[in-house]
Amino acid sequence: MTDDHKPVTEADLHAYVDGFLDEERRRDVELWLSGHPEQEAEVRQWQAQAAELQTSFAGYAQASEGDRTLLNARTATTSSPSWWRRAALIAASLTLFVSGAAAGVYGDRLLNPSNPIETAAAIDSLPGQSKTAFLVYASEKRHPVEVGADQEDHLVAWLGKRLDYKLVAPDLKSLGFSLVGGRLLPVNGKAGAMLMYQDTAGQRLTVLLGKNPENAETSFRFESAGSLETFYWIDGSIGYAVTGEVSRAKLQQIAEECYRQFET
Amino acid sequence: MPHAPDQDARVKGVNPPSADTFENQILSLVPSLRRYSRSLAKSDSDGEDLLQDCVEKVLVRRGQWRGVNLRAWAFTIMTNLYRDRHRRFTQHPSVEFNDTLGLMAEDVSGDPLQKTRLQNALNALSPDHRSVLMLVVIEGYGYQDVADMLAIPIGTVMSRLSRARRQMAAHLAENNIVTLRRPK
DSSP states (O other): OOTTSOOOOHHHHHHHHTTOSOHHHHHHHHHHHHTOHHHHHHHHHHHHHHHHHHHHHHTTOOOOTTHHHHTTGGGOTTTOHHHHHHHHHHHHHHHOOOOGGGOOOSOOOTTSSSOHHHHHHHHHHHHHHHHHHHHHHTTOSSOSOSEEGGGHHHHHHHHHHHHTSOOOOOOOGGGTOEEEEEEEEEETTEEEEEEEEEOTTOOEEEEEEEEEEEEEEOOEEEEEETTEEEEEEEEEEEEEEEEESSOHHHHHHHHHHHHHHHHO | OOOOOOOOTTSOOOOOOTTSOHHHHHHHHHHHHHHHHHHHSSSHHHHHHHHHHHHHHHHHTGGGOOSSOHHHHHHHHHHHHHHHHHHHHHHSOOOOOOOSSSSSGGGOOSOHHHHHHHHHHHHTSOHHHHHHHHHHHTTOOOHHHHHHHHTOOHHHHHHHHHHHHHHHHHHHHHTOOOEEOOOO
């Protein structure tokens, strides 16, 4: 960086992110950033954030058939869809509590039979439910599972039937874990399944499967809580979560192996 | 659903032909107003409500419009409505979920977990910070434009923008979630 250039201010950094700098100034800022890794990391984060926001909302900038009726809205106070929606929202808020964290992102439909609350809750709670299942059952000495690995065929047929899904119990022997067994348990308020694995040292991990109210596909995600790691994803009609007290790297391997074998 | 050409908000300040009625000018702004409303709201239905209230107010107050930059004027009105509503809704929080009319369904693309995460980060912002962030990042307004629209000094715009960006980044990081590419 040469000294005769104007110092780079925070306003410059924002203008850089927002594309308001002329070419010369933009180059100055880039040069300055290359010598200031901390600020550069932040600026890259802002850029990624902006790109994500733009992509997320770009699709809303479209006209709709009903737009013209917006112009007449004030003449139709009581029958306006807005009024109905508000009433419905208030009614829903009176009967059901949904935490702010479980904002519904699926295109759920208030007037449709599928329960929007369940849909909303399903998204955030999967890793939470998986952690709980792990904490409750992995420490269980006598009855960690309902059906043991010695009856694996029965186990997968039974749980698969309850989930309405062609379940397989992934073979994780190559990663040092063998199947202990599984149990039926509620996930997202419906029948779900938990599979448990154990390594030779007795270290356990659980794989939770739950019905996903709507078809979706997500990327993989990690969530940490203390020494517990959970790896979760949604693939089609099933949400999956793998929880264990192992390193992220190890758990990722395990989850990827599960994903591969669940895919069928 | 018709897919009208995107009336991109970034193409701004184009003065409509004089033959155009006020109503038609508003109508042509609806897509970008819809996007802005959705970027402020907690759900699609809240967004549509906000849009509707805004159009209503614009029509009621048409006499007050000074004849320049209708778009910026409408955006200002929406921002103020959003702030007022936020105050009311914080007292009576409602359940958050999406539009019932199917309007937005096909736009809800991509990774739902990612969307929840982003939406939660946005919802954690105060209305003042959120509106500045959206006006700049999504609607493409310059800092001085935003200052004029919201009748605040440009320094305030910059500090709100900084604060919003840092808060978003912190919130997104706090979730302790790492997105990974799926192996296929």
